[in-house]
Amino acid sequence: MEKEFELPDIGIEADVEITVSFWYIEEDEEFEEGDDILEVSTNKANLNVTAPYTGKLIEILAQEGDVVTIGDVIAMLEKINT
Template sequence: MRVEVELPEVEGNNGDEATVSFWYVEEDEEVEEGEDLVEMITEKTTFNVTAPVSGRLLEILAQEGDVVKIGDIMAILETEGEEDSEEEEEVEEEEEEEEEEEEEEDDDDDEDEDEDDEEEDDEDD
């Protein structure tokens, strides 16, 4: 399952954005829930954003020096849970539907070829 890491609201900070100072972990590294992921800097404070779950840091979306707003997605974690996110399920369903449509088209083509063969056989008689 994929989990988004968002910039949280920080107590004592009046602003709605922060700058990515540096990442403690790199992409593809395993992290534990509560482990520091990234250091953020605002005009008034410096703070760390921690991993909301244990898993693997799949992708860093906010690079060092980037300014992000509260609620912005900064990274994606991948957990070993069996539940897929809704987006992943939708993509899988769409792919399955496309495959079924292709199979139906192939079946229709086969039927058309069979009919053509029968017509040719009739003409030969």
């Protein structure tokens, strides 16, 4: 079942601009819980976002270069039961 994947709280201040740097995985690619799935950048640091569970990336909604905020839906994921 597909689920919306929101940009999680990555421990930065609310007024800091966050940009999607690049995706480590592509659409239709599977990943394991804890894998790095994308990198975001701020004016202070580059940060990796990890997979919350084992699954498959169905659709990327936030493209590289897009500015996003915490809680934005950035992808559609499918959870895979292991």
